[in-house]
Structure formats: structure tokens, C-alpha cells
Amino acid sequence: MPHSRLLLGAGIVGLLALLPLSGSTYLMYLSTQVLIFVLFATSLNILIGYAGLVSFGHAAFFAIGGYGCAILLRTYEIPLLLAMPAALVMTAILSALIGSLCVRLTSYYFSMLTLAFGQLIWAVVFKWRSMTGGDDGLLRVDSPSWIDTPASFFIFTLLVVTLAMLALWIVAHSPLGRTLMAIRENQVRAGFLGVHTRRVQLVAFTIAGTFAGLAGALFALFNRSIFPDSAWWLQSAEVLIMVVLGGMNSFFGPMVGALTLIVLSRFTLEVTDYWPGLLAIILLATLFFFPNGIAGLLKAKGKR
Amino acid sequence: MLEIKGLTKTFSGFTAVDNASLIVKKGDIHGVIGPNGAGKSTLFNLITGHLIADTGEVRLHDKRLTGLAPHAVVRRGLGRSFQRISVFPRMTVWENVQIALVAKDQQEFCFWKPLVSQNEQIARLLETVRLEDEAQVVAGELSYGRQKQLELALALAGEPHVLLLDEPTAGMSPRETEDSILLITRIVKDRGVTLLFTEHDMNMVFGIANRITVLHHGAVIASDSPDAVRENSSVQEVYLGRPTH
Numbered sequence A: 001m002p003h004s005r006l007l008l009g010a011g012i013v014g015l016l017a018l019l020p021l022s023g024s025t026y027l028m029y030l031s032t033q034v035l036i037f038v039l040f041a042t043s044l045n046i047l048i049g050y051a052g053l054v055s056f057g058h059a060a061f062f063a064i065g066g067y068g069c070a071i072l073l074r075t076y077e078i079p080l081l082l083a084m085p086a087a088l089v090m091t092a093i094l095s096a097l098i099g100s101l102c103v104r105l106t107s108y109y110f111s112m113l114t115l116a117f118g119q120l121i122w123a124v125v126f127k128w129r130s131m132t133g134g135d136d137g138l139l140r141v142d143s144p145s146w147i148d149t150p151a152s153f154f155i156f157t158l159l160v161v162t163l164a165m166l167a168l169w170i171v172a173h174s175p176l177g178r179t180l181m182a183i184r185e186n187q188v189r190a191g192f193l194g195v196h197t198r199r200v201q202l203v204a205f206t207i208a209g210t211f212a213g214l215a216g217a218l219f220a221l222f223n224r225s226i227f228p229d230s231a232w233w234l235q236s237a238e239v240l241i242m243v244v245l246g247g248m249n250s251f252f253g254p255m256v257g258a259l260t261l262i263v264l265s266r267f268t269l270e271v272t273d274y275w276p277g278l279l280a281i282i283l284l285a286t287l288f289f290f291p292n293g294i295a296g297l298l299k300a301k302g303k304r
Numbered sequence B: 001m002l003e004i005k006g007l008t009k010t011f012s013g014f015t016a017v018d019n020a021s022l023i024v025k026k027g028d029i030h031g032v033i034g035p036n037g038a039g040k041s042t043l044f045n046l047i048t049g050h051l052i053a054d055t056g057e058v059r060l061h062d063k064r065l066t067g068l069a070p071h072a073v074v075r076r077g078l079g080r081s082f083q084r085i086s087v088f089p090r091m092t093v094w095e096n097v098q099i100a101l102v103a104k105d106q107q108e109f110c111f112w113k114p115l116v117s118q119n120e121q122i123a124r125l126l127e128t129v130r131l132e133d134e135a136q137v138v139a140g141e142l143s144y145g146r147q148k149q150l151e152l153a154l155a156l157a158g159e160p161h162v163l164l165l166d167e168p169t170a171g172m173s174p175r176e177t178e179d180s181i182l183l184i185t186r187i188v189k190d191r192g193v194t195l196l197f198t199e200h201d202m203n204m205v206f207g208i209a210n211r212i213t214v215l216h217h218g219a220v221i222a223s224d225s226p227d228a229v230r231e232n233s234s235v236q237e238v239y240l241g242r243p244t245h
Helices: A002-017 A025-051 A059-075 A080-102 A107-127 A150-172 A175-185 A187-191 A197-223 A233-246 A253-271 A275-289 A293-303 B040-047 B070-075 B093-104 B119-128 B144-157 B174-191 B202-208 B226-231 B233-239
Strands: B002-011 B014-024 B029-033 B055-060 B078-081 B162-166 B194-198 B211-216 B219-224
Touching (some): A002 A150, A025 A175, A025 A197, A025 A233, A025 A253, A059 A080, A059 A197, A059 A233, A080 A107, A150 A197, A175 A197, A175 B093, A187 A197, A187 B070, A233 A253, A233 A275, A253 A293, B014 B029, B014 B040, B014 B055, B040 B194, B078 B144, B119 B144, B144 B162, B174 B202, B226 B233
Parallel strands (some): B029 B194, B078 B162
Antiparallel strands (some): B002 B014, B002 B055
């Protein structure tokens, strides 16, 4: 089974790599955006789906990665291949710091705390004008020439996201991933098997934050700019909706969610301004009729 | 081996455990009895670090356990089952035991490689508690007695020196009770585990224990061999609820 999945994954990546042959710039942009959000949503699902920790502030790490990379690249003129890893290290450290406070609490309190930290990061980004440009954001975040075209940037994103998704897949299926699920099911029992439950959750929080940071760094490069909006709670909500819509009980669910949401919003916005209304209806339908998301729906169909 | 000295725990004025002391020797099957509310579960929670004692201490192998968090207590060689069933209900029996082994091998932080199932060890543990046929059943769907067996497997996975079982037969049918008594005594003997357990079923306690401690209002009123406890006048008075003649 895992082998056939791996083959399927490799096949999809292979097909995607052929996309630039279509010559459509629009398709390149759309696909790149989808890929970035696939990574962002999957990183969040490590927390929601596996650890059962619902974060309302995941965009904070997306923004930290994005701003970190943009500032290093633009303000300090550090080459991308150094700036990106450095931004990730920064995100990892901040994730660990914020996480160490958040995992002390559980359920609603955890969620509220992540929301509070998310807004705090937003406020820092917004106010620290000299470093972040405040509400003007950072413009002219230029990629090096080798990924300067939509097609080459798409290929670069495809490569990075594929490797990151592979890493997250391993995390999800590692002893840590399984332990997270056990803690979600029964924290007291897990503790009395000898598991330091909070510390395991902290490692997961740090991993999730770091990969969100990677998505954020790609996002800043993709837009050649970054704004405080990327840390705002709406951004956290959007990625949360992707996870729920796609299905949090499956590793690939958030991937489907990100794809569906982005493609749907693009097409809807072309014909009507009522996208938020439609989104609300989709979300309601998901929660009432297929709480396991699109992935859950597909799985159920497959079993029938 | 396990030494409990002067443990006291009060909850807002109510003394749940009152200056309790007892010693569990290696190889003992040590039962703790007492009427409902005598403080048996509180005593267990104090030993395992789920509650923090006001005074007193617990030592295992002459090392202090008091003040350690539950996960650290387990690492010192204590295993336990809970009075109310505590398994991972949405995972299969197999996966439940797998988690216990991940924890025992301290692999829970390993995120850089996929989980490799220790099939042999899991199978052996399931065989020990006679759940080999239910390996792929989701734990929450097992019967009550079977879930208790699974709990036992989880506790044993850590290869504890001392096993604490909180009412191992509570809520079981007479048939299940009998089976599980046989199972527990066999495991204790085969594995050379020291057993400390609470139980309300007197037949079971006097049937298998070689030491019995009686708690009343949180205080230890007797800690002796079954025969001596049976003859103890204050035990008869306060615990069995009838005066001696």
C-alpha cells in the first residue's frame, strides 16, 4: 500500500513538473499558489489532525518565515540559499518559544492562546516599521535570476514543497506522529506509559510552525512582497478552513482542501463578489454532511 | 522495595489519606482494601504522581518518587492500570500496545523516520493477556473485561518492577472476574512482578494476596498477612461494620 501511494505521489509530481510546457502564465501562478498553501495547510494538520491541538494562530509562523526570508534577502542582501534556511531556523526558534507556552494549556485555552500569540506577532510586524515596513509591507522582494520566471519559480516551489511534504509525511508516520495521536486520545494514559506529553506536543508545534514558515518564505518570494495581513487571524482562519474542508483525519486531506479552496475562490471571484457567502455555505455543508472533509468523502466512496 | 511513609493528602479540609505508611516487599502480592471512600484511589494517585502529597514520601528501590511527574514515575519502574478504563479507544488493540512500546523504548520524540512495528513484542504481550485474536479490533469496541486486559498489557509493556492495579475486576461479571484473577496471578508469577492492588471483592483479595493493608478514613489500620488481618479486631470492627464478641 505505501509503495503504491509513493508511486502515485511520484506520478503526480512528475505530471506537475510538465505543467510549464502548457505555456500558460496564469496556470503557473495558480499552481504555485496552490502548492504553497498545500504545504501551509498540511503543516497545520500535524497539529489539528494528529495532535488534536486546534491552532487559531498558525499564520504567525507563516508570516515569520515570510518576513524573515524577505528581510534577509532584501534588507541584508543575503543570497536566497542562505536566507531561506536562516529564516526557517528563526521560525523554528520562535515556534519553540511560543509553543512552550501554548502546550501548557489544552483544548479551548490552547486555541485562545495561539490566537493571542498570532495577533501579537501581527502587532509586532505592523508596528516595527523600520524592519518590516509596517502596513506598507515589504516590496521588491526579488528572487535570484534562476527562479525569476513564473515557470522556473513554479518548478522551484514544486521541488521544495515535494521535499517538505515528504518530510511531513515521515513525521506523521513516525513514532512521534503515533504518540501525538495517543496523547490526543488519552493524555493521562499516555503520560502513564512514560511519555512526557507536553514535550512531545512542543516538538510537534515546532515542526508545524517551521514548515508553515517555509510556506511563508515561498509566499513572500512568490508575491515578491509581504504584508502584515499574512499574520492576521483571517489568514489563520483560511488555512484552518482548508484543513477542515479537505479532511483533518487524513494526511492528504488538507492538500485537497487547499486545492479546492483556491481554485474555487479564483473561479467564483471571476463571476461574483459573493465568494465569502459561498465559502460559508461550503463550510456549513462540510461540517454537517461530511465532517471528515472531502478526503473522508472520497474514502467512504472508495470503500463502498 | 516500595516504601510509603507518612503520606497525607487533604482536599479542602477533608483528609483523604491520613499519615499512611506501608511497605511492599519484592515479590509480594499486596492488596489494599477498605470501604468506599477509604482513600484507596487517592493513595494510588499519590504513589504514581497524579496527585501531590501534602506530607510524606514514596520510595522505590530506595529512591524517592515523591514530587516526580507521572511519566517520570513510570520510568523508575512502576506500571499501573486505572480504575476507570484508560486505553486509547479509537486505536486498535495492536496500536495501543505499539504506543506503549514506543514509550518504553523512549522513541516518542523520534520524528525523522517512520515507525517500525515491533511485531514480535506486541504479539507476545497480546498473548500474555490473551488478546491475540482481537489485535485488529478498535479498543473502544472491546467488551469491558477485554479492555481491562488491554490495560494490563499497556502496564506490562513498560516492564515494571511494581505493578499497581486499581480495582482490576471492578465492573466485571463473576466469570470475567475469575478469569482475570487467574490471568493476573499467572502474569505476576511468570514475570516476577511485585503487585500492589486495590479491590472491593474480598474473595479475590484474600484469595490471591499474601499481604493486605486495610484503609479506613484514609488511615492504615492494619497491614499484615491475610490471616492476621482477618483476625484483627479493629479491622472487623470498622471495616466489616460489626462489633466483635
